[in-house]
Amino acid sequence: MTARLAALVVAAIVLVTLPYWMHGVYYVNVASQILFYAVFALGLNVIAGYGGLVSLGHAGLFGIAAYATAYTLAIGFSHTAAIVFALSFGMVAMAIFAVLSLRASGIGFIMITLAVGQIIWGLAYRWISITGGDNGINMHGRPEPFGISLSSPYAFYYASLLVFVVAVAAMTIFVRSPLGAALMGTRDQPRRMNALGYHVWLIRFYACLLSGLLTSASGILFVYYNQFISPQALDLTASAEVLLMVISGGAGTLLGPIVGATLVVVVKSVVSGFIERWNFLLGAIFVAIVILMPEGLVPGSARLWRLAFRKTPPAAAADKAEEAP
Amino acid sequence: MNALTVTGLNKSFGGLHVTRSVDLNIEPGERRLIIGPNGAGKTTLFNLITGELTPDSGTIELHGQDITRSPSRNRAHLGMARTYQIITLFGQDTIIHNVRLALLGLSPQRWNPLIDLKRQSGFTEQGQKALELVGLGHIADRPLAQTSYGERRRVEIAMALAQQPKVLLLDEPFAGLSIDERRDVHQCLMAIPRDVTIVMIEHNMDVALEFAERITLLHFGEVIVEGNRAEVVNDPRTREVYLGH
Numbered sequence: 001m002t003a004r005l006a007a008l009v010v011a012a013i014v015l016v017t018l019p020y021w022m023h024g025v026y027y028v029n030v031a032s033q034i035l036f037y038a039v040f041a042l043g044l045n046v047i048a049g050y051g052g053l054v055s056l057g058h059a060g061l062f063g064i065a066a067y068a069t070a071y072t073l074a075i076g077f078s079h080t081a082a083i084v085f086a087l088s089f090g091m092v093a094m095a096i097f098a099v100l101s102l103r104a105s106g107i108g109f110i111m112i113t114l115a116v117g118q119i120i121w122g123l124a125y126r127w128i129s130i131t132g133g134d135n136g137i138n139m140h141g142r143p144e145p146f147g148i149s150l151s152s153p154y155a156f157y158y159a160s161l162l163v164f165v166v167a168v169a170a171m172t173i174f175v176r177s178p179l180g181a182a183l184m185g186t187r188d189q190p191r192r193m194n195a196l197g198y199h200v201w202l203i204r205f206y207a208c209l210l211s212g213l214l215t216s217a218s219g220i221l222f223v224y225y226n227q228f229i230s231p232q233a234l235d236l237t238a239s240a241e242v243l244l245m246v247i248s249g250g251a252g253t254l255l256g257p258i259v260g261a262t263l264v265v266v267v268k269s270v271v272s273g274f275i276e277r278w279n280f281l282l283g284a285i286f287v288a289i290v291i292l293m294p295e296g297l298v299p300g301s302a303r304l305w306r307l308a309f310r311k312t313p314p315a316a317a318a319d320k321a322e323e324a325p
Numbered sequence: 326m327n328a329l330t331v332t333g334l335n336k337s338f339g340g341l342h343v344t345r346s347v348d349l350n351i352e353p354g355e356r357r358l359i360i361g362p363n364g365a366g367k368t369t370l371f372n373l374i375t376g377e378l379t380p381d382s383g384t385i386e387l388h389g390q391d392i393t394r395s396p397s398r399n400r401a402h403l404g405m406a407r408t409y410q411i412i413t414l415f416g417q418d419t420i421i422h423n424v425r426l427a428l429l430g431l432s433p434q435r436w437n438p439l440i441d442l443k444r445q446s447g448f449t450e451q452g453q454k455a456l457e458l459v460g461l462g463h464i465a466d467r468p469l470a471q472t473s474y475g476e477r478r479r480v481e482i483a484m485a486l487a488q489q490p491k492v493l494l495l496d497e498p499f500a501g502l503s504i505d506e507r508r509d510v511h512q513c514l515m516a517i518p519r520d521v522t523i524v525m526i527e528h529n530m531d532v533a534l535e536f537a538e539r540i541t542l543l544h545f546g547e548v549i550v551e552g553n554r555a556e557v558v559n560d561p562r563t564r565e566v567y568l569g570h
Contacts (some may be wrong), residue, residue: 033502068329077461089434095396140486173436173438173439173441176442176443177437177438177440177441177442178429178432178435178436178437178438178440178442179433179435179436179437179438179443180438180442181422181425181426181429181442182426182429184433185415185426187413188415188416188417189413189414191413192398192409192414192415193426193430194377194398195375195376195377195398195401195406195407195425196401196427196430196431196484197398197401197402197430197431197435197486197488198430199398200398201454206413206436206438210438245401251518
């Protein structure tokens with residue numbers, strides 16, 4: 001427990017001081033990207049990891065929040081109005097998305113989310129009067145909360161960090177809560193949960209809403225970061241990418257999506273500067289993860305760690321103590 | 326008033342008529358045994374009673390209240406609990422967490438997204454009590470993956486008992502158990518207080534017959550014989566379809 005606390009303190013210090021020791025604005029921007037993609041991955045992880053409901057349409061929801069922000073600003077509203085509207089519109093979109101998709105679970109759920117995600121992509125591409133079609137929407141400027149302009153990459157980093165910390169804290173509380181336990185129960189034994197008195201559909205619906213909130217928040221950060229949104233950000237590849245972040249890091253763990261987002265963003269934006277075929281490299285890494293640690297990097301590393309140091313799980317240790325004469 | 330009343334219950338899967346106008350009248354506190362050869366529709370009957378399947382026709386009443394159309398979760402809140410023939414537990418969690426989930430299912434706290442479930446001592450204490458009833462109190466914190474088949478059967482029963490049901494449906498609670506384990510489970514079933522009505526499907530005739538007061542024999546989805554222990558065992562039709570010659 002103290003080791004965990006120490007790791008948390010170290011992580012907090014590293015994240016807070018990052019702009020001071022990280023050389024170059026470019027890398028600070030990469031760090032911001034990691035943070036908001038991590039929030040996106042955490043959002044997908046709520047349903048894919050803890051709920052067992054794999055969505056292949058999440059980039060659509062991410063895009064809806066981004067477009068809502070850009071469009072609200074384009075027609076002349078303030079940043080506050082844009083952010084509030086984007087979050088609420090994102091949640092409403094998620095609610096509709098959930099009502100449609102939760103008619104099924106398993107492969108059925110995947111297929112419906114895929115279809116809905118493609119519809120959203122199609123709308124972004126074709127509804128030119130609102131989305132600008134292929135040209136997307138350009139934005140000018142970032143908000144200035146309390147007089148601090150987020151136009152500086154450093155300030156934007158801290159804004160992303162704040163959202164990230166709130167997201168991680170919310171997830172930590174959620175997974176320990178009764179509702180979190182119920183959600184994991186519906187993933188493992190939906191029939192049994194129903195017979196025990198749980199409303200399986202409603203639990204999944206609430207999980208989708210939490211997922212939608214985190215996804216929308218990351219979509220807003222994304223559009224403020226890029227100052228631009230186009231249909232490319234919500235195509236199937238984008239949905240698959242965030243799903244790969246969740247799975248490669250470890251679905252159904254708190255740390256997994258963060259590690260997965262770091263991996264994907266670092267390979268995409270940093271390693272791609274050195275290796276032209278970075279896509280190939282990313283693919284090779286995923287294959288390696290699937291072969292060596294099918295459960296994901298975080299649980300996989302924990303398993304290898306236990307194996308290397310021969311640490312017996314606490315329950316087994318307790319058994320031994322019990323058997324001792 | 327009966328604890329459980331089933332009237333004219335029918336269910337078909339395509340052309341297969343698995344439940345044929347089944348009537349059951351089970352009194353409060355009764356121990357009812359349901360027997361029948363494989364494929365007689367015993368588990369289907371349970372699934373209809375607990376709401377996992379919807380009947381084509383007929384009604385089900387729990388303490389006089391019509392529950393034919395209410396979903397499984399509502400039946401749990403009305404005091405119905407079941408165990409599964411094929412063990413259906415949360416395999417990644419500890420024993421106590423399984424029981425805790427059973428307790429939480431009937432508590433309004435199940436919607437709470439903010440509190441820490443493990444720190445809710447009420448659930449843990451009640452769960453511990455339920456586990457002591459089935460003799461698993463000493464290994465409550467053990468991960469389910471490290472338990473034996475017999476222990477898992479008892480976790481199933483502990484989860485059902487934790488919900489303090491009025492009507493308890495046990496689907497083959499002795500299946501796959503060794504003689505010693507069977508004796509343990511038998512003891513913990515005998516210890517269940519009389520205000521709980523128990524309906525049990527079981528093939529192990531030695532333990533089941535000792536437990537049951539009334540027996541219903543199902544065959545091809547139909548109730549063929551019903552009566553007390555002696556009546557059913559001595560009925561020639563029971564010998565023909567079930568006990569063998």
